[in-house]
Amino acid sequence: MAAETPTDDSLHAFEEHRPVLMGVAYRxxxxxxxxxxxxxxxxxxxxxxxxxxxREPRAYLVRVTTRLALDRLREAQSRRESYVGPWLPEPLVTDFGPTVPDTAERAVLADTVSFAVLVxxxxxxxxxxxxxxxxxxxxxxxxxIAAVLEREEPAVRQLAARARKHVEERRPRFDVDPAQQRDLTERFLAASAGGDLDGLLALLAPDVRLVGDSGGKSKAPLRVIESAGKVARFLRGAAAKDAGLGFEFRFAETNGAPALLALVDGKPDALFQLGVSRGRIQHIYIVRNPDKLQGLL
Structure with a gap:
């Protein structure tokens, strides 16, 4: 049977499920x-x-999206082997919208799109x-899921158990109180921009980790920096070097959490996102690869 010509109904059906498809593909x-x-x-x-x-447009569209994403992921993994420095996801401005009113469901969506989980x-x-x-x-x-991946259901269950165990063992555990994260982000900005070493040390967990992603196209550490002392000194030194650039800072929500966007001449230069645990900053993620910042304004 010949394929149908697109109609308003088919476009409406596709647009209805676009947020889910984008969510699957981005994750x-x-x-x-x-x-x-x-x-x-x-x-x-x-x-x-x-x-x-x-029969079921959503199931059909999710199946197609997943298979296309799998093909692209296999290609991307080989390219990432030659990526310069640490890799971080491209920041995603998150607004789950009125279709997700339940607080628990929002928390699940935010968690599965967080930097910590995506890494x-x-x-x-x-x-x-x-x-x-x-x-x-x-x-x-x-x-x-078995139908989407063309696998037997027992095999899919094994994959799910193995993946969940792997993620649970390796993911950092962060607090998810947005107000606390926003407050710490504001204090982090004040201490960093002011070169306040003691102020930074008061905010950082002893085993804090700083991960910078430049892709070799901007300035960022090529290795993960660990410990409060090393991270604080790095931030103070970076602030001193960049003091003349005239940064403008804006708050945003990316990947389900508060973030700090630094702009120079109105263009995104860096995005900072903090992982907070027990009232201290446990992780600092810095994205400076310009290719990953274009969609933030």
Missing amino acids: MLGRVADAEDVVQDTWLRWSRADRSEV VLESLSPLERAVFVLREAFALPFAE
């Missing part, structure tokens, strides 16, 4: 631009499909990552 790939490309390719397939054969997902196999995303973020039944 799979960690790049906004790549996720948008996958969703666009999904639309092209949907627009050419024989929709009289499609750990990089160490999973593509299939493990797909199963984890579909199960943990979107609560798909194992039978549906």
